[in-house]
Amino acid sequence: MENPTAAMLVIGDEILSGRTRDANMHHLARALTDHGIRLCEVRIVADVHAHIVEAVRALSDGYDHLFTSGGIGPTHDDITAEAVAEAMGAEIGIRDDARALLQAHYDRQGQVLNEARLRMARIPAGASLIDNPVSAAPGFSLRNVHVMAGVPTIFEAMLAGLLPTLTGGAPVLSQSLRIERGEGDIAASLGALAAAHPEVSIGSYPFQRDGVHGSNVVVRSQDGAAVDRVIGELSSLFPEAGR
Amino acid sequence: MENPTAAMLVIGDEILSGRTRDANMHHLARALTDHGIRLCEVRIVADVHAHIVEAVRALSDGYDHLFTSGGIGPTHDDITAEAVAEAMGAEIGIRDDARALLQAHYDRQGQVLNEARLRMARIPAGASLIDNPVSAAPGFSLRNVHVMAGVPTIFEAMLAGLLPTLTGGAPVLSQSLRIERGEGDIAASLGALAAAHPEVSIGSYPFQRDGVHGSNVVVRSQDGAAVDRVIGELSSLFPEAGR
Numbered sequence: 001m002e003n004p005t006a007a008m009l010v011i012g013d014e015i016l017s018g019r020t021r022d023a024n025m026h027h028l029a030r031a032l033t034d035h036g037i038r039l040c041e042v043r044i045v046a047d048v049h050a051h052i053v054e055a056v057r058a059l060s061d062g063y064d065h066l067f068t069s070g071g072i073g074p075t076h077d078d079i080t081a082e083a084v085a086e087a088m089g090a091e092i093g094i095r096d097d098a099r100a101l102l103q104a105h106y107d108r109q110g111q112v113l114n115e116a117r118l119r120m121a122r123i124p125a126g127a128s129l130i131d132n133p134v135s136a137a138p139g140f141s142l143r144n145v146h147v148m149a150g151v152p153t154i155f156e157a158m159l160a161g162l163l164p165t166l167t168g169g170a171p172v173l174s175q176s177l178r179i180e181r182g183e184g185d186i187a188a189s190l191g192a193l194a195a196a197h198p199e200v201s202i203g204s205y206p207f208q209r210d211g212v213h214g215s216n217v218v219v220r221s222q223d224g225a226a227v228d229r230v231i232g233e234l235s236s237l238f239p240e241a242g243r
Numbered sequence: 244m245e246n247p248t249a250a251m252l253v254i255g256d257e258i259l260s261g262r263t264r265d266a267n268m269h270h271l272a273r274a275l276t277d278h279g280i281r282l283c284e285v286r287i288v289a290d291v292h293a294h295i296v297e298a299v300r301a302l303s304d305g306y307d308h309l310f311t312s313g314g315i316g317p318t319h320d321d322i323t324a325e326a327v328a329e330a331m332g333a334e335i336g337i338r339d340d341a342r343a344l345l346q347a348h349y350d351r352q353g354q355v356l357n358e359a360r361l362r363m364a365r366i367p368a369g370a371s372l373i374d375n376p377v378s379a380a381p382g383f384s385l386r387n388v389h390v391m392a393g394v395p396t397i398f399e400a401m402l403a404g405l406l407p408t409l410t411g412g413a414p415v416l417s418q419s420l421r422i423e424r425g426e427g428d429i430a431a432s433l434g435a436l437a438a439a440h441p442e443v444s445i446g447s448y449p450f451q452r453d454g455v456h457g458s459n460v461v462v463r464s465q466d467g468a469a470v471d472r473v474i475g476e477l478s479s480l481f482p483e484a485g486r
Contacts, residue, residue: 014448016282017415018272019461025287029261039259041294044268044285047446051284074427075447075458076434116430134451153451172260184317187359191319203290204318205257208377208396215318218262 003038003169003222007059010044011052011070011080012150023152024069031159036168036222037065047077049086056087060145065166067159070150072139074116080147081122081140088142090124098123098138105136131161170222175231177241180214189237190217199226217241246281246412246465250302253287254295254313254323255393266395267312274402279411279465280308290320292329299330303388308409310402313393315382317359323390324365324383331385333367341366341381348379374404413465418474420484423457432480433460442469460484 008028014020025042032039040063045051052071059066071080085092098121099113106113120137123129130139130146132154139148139158148158179186183206194202200221207214219230235241251271257263268285275282283306288294295314302309314323328335341364342356349356363380366372373382373389375397382391382401391401422429426449437445443464450457462473478484 013444013446014461015268016272016285017417017463018269018274018276018282019417019419020448021269025258026261026264029259031261033261039261040289042259042285042287046283073447073449074430076430076437077446111425111427114427114431116434117427119430120427135456151449151451174260174262176262182354184354184357184360184363187317187319187362188357191359194319201256203256203320204316205263206316206394208394213378218257220260 003036003172004064004167005040006032006037006065006067007041007043007063008039009052009055009059009066009068010042010150011047011068012044013046013077015044016046024150024155027152027156028067028069028159031163034171035163035166036171037166038169038172047071047079049079049083052080052083053087056084056145060088060143064144066145068145068147069155072120072137072147072149074119074137078119081124084142084145084147085124088124088145090126090142092122092124094118094121095123098129101129101136101138130158133157133161172220172222173224173227174218174220175227176216176218177231177234177238178214178216179238179241180212181238182213183215186215186217186238193230193233193237197226197230199223200230202230246279246415247307247410248283249275249280249308249310250284250286250306251282252295252298252302252309252311253285253393254290254311255287256289256320258287259289267393267398270395270399271310271312271402274406277414278406278409279414280409281412281415290314290322292322292326295323295326296330299327299388303331303386307387309388311388311390312398315363315380315390315392317362317380321362324367327385327388327390328367331367331388333369333385335365335367337361337364338366341372344372344379344381373401376400376404415463415465416467416470417461417463418470419459419461420474420477420481421457421459422481422484423455424481425456426458429458429460429481436473436476436480440469440473442466443473445473 015022127140127142134154203218205216258265314321370383370385377397446461448459
């Protein structure tokens with residue numbers, strides 16, 4: 001059976017400007033692979049309402065799941081929840097369940113639930129909340145769209161709670177061989193091997209570092225025995241290669 | 244005048260599977276910001292012909308420039324050049340100018356220009372070549388689409404040659420303040436400041452690290468004096484903040 005598919009949408013001016021380096025994408029990619037959900041596409045857009053709406057529509061239509069990161073805090077540039085609601089045709093307003101979570105959190109901290117913080121209780125109708133064990137303000141799942149925070153510690157905590165609730169498939173297994181030869185030297189053999197073994201996918205990822213160039217050849221499949229078999233053939237073809 | 248806009252398309256199974264972490268996006272984002280080109284969107288898609296074609300069409304239509312990374316090597320999974328040619332309605336075949344570059348390179352290395360390597364001379368009609376000082380196999384620009392290698396050292400070298408040929412605008416200048424207070428405490432002041440100063444953009448990027456939480460507030464504009472002015476106001480509002 002085919003594994004469920006997924007896309008990610010990162011909302012982040014600060015990544016597009018080069019000020020910060022995205023960390024959530026890499027974390028999500030690894031977690032989904034382990035869970036047997038196939039991440040097929042990632043988009044990064046700026047904090048612009050129309051762009052978020054358009055991307056949410058396209059990606060929630062195109063894949064089984066859409067995970068978003070960023071833009072759900074209390075400041076003026078946090079516009080993800082509204083954009084997701086509009087994209088999905090849902091009403092949005094302050095919800096009592098989210099407000100109660102925030103109220104309890106700020107009471108514990110001796111801080112006031114002011115108007116800005118209350119914005120984080122704006123949750124689309126019909127959405128279920130995603131727990132935020134770090135700072136209380138919840139994410140939410142609206143149909144197949146899972147809206148999470150951009151701060152990596154919070155994103156990871158939210159995902160850890162969410163992922164076990166989603167049906168995954170068999171994890172995709174992979175093994176790789178590091179071959180210190182130019183891709184041009186190994187391409188013909190790799191192409192023939194890939195054609196002979198449609199039950200696996202074979203990728204060649206060249207590197208060039210400290211004067212050494214070569215390629216990491218990665219064999220992937222949900223069928224571990226198939227991966228073993230093809231890696232065995234590869235090792236015979238390139239006996240000098242290292243794991 | 245508005246700066247030119249750009250998108251990036253990363254072709255990379257290995258990033259979507261979580262095996263590797265993308266480096267080219269961050270490099271491109273910084274380089275474009277310095278050059279006065281605004282990176283507005285990034286997409287990452289798998290090595291699937293139809294997905295690359297669709298993304299190239301959408302992004303080359305939507306922005307002044309599209310930069311791609313990955314999938315132009317000699318192996319069976321390198322399918323970017325064909326997909327870009329199809330997306331842009333151009334013929335593709337082995338071009339004499341690209342073949343001559345490769346022939347000279349492999350002659351120098353005492354290696355043979357075999358069939359696999361010759362695939363790297365497949366360049367769409369009408370495209371201009373992008374110099375590859377690292378390993379000779381060129382990238383290319385086809386109208387507003389700039390196709391470059393995925394290996395970071397090569398991507399960076401290609402971009403260094405390409406970027407001076409593209410018209411940029413005034414670089415976007417930015418300054419930031421680190422404020423160790425919850426976003427909920429500063430959101431009202433920030434929102435008012437942003438509304439009062441439409442000549443700059445103000446972003447709030449929360450962090451949570453080692454028990455400290457707060458926000459980096461970034462003020463951006465092509466007008467350096469405006470950035471100075473708003474950062475000055477911010478510093479008065481939050482005298483405890485650090486640069």
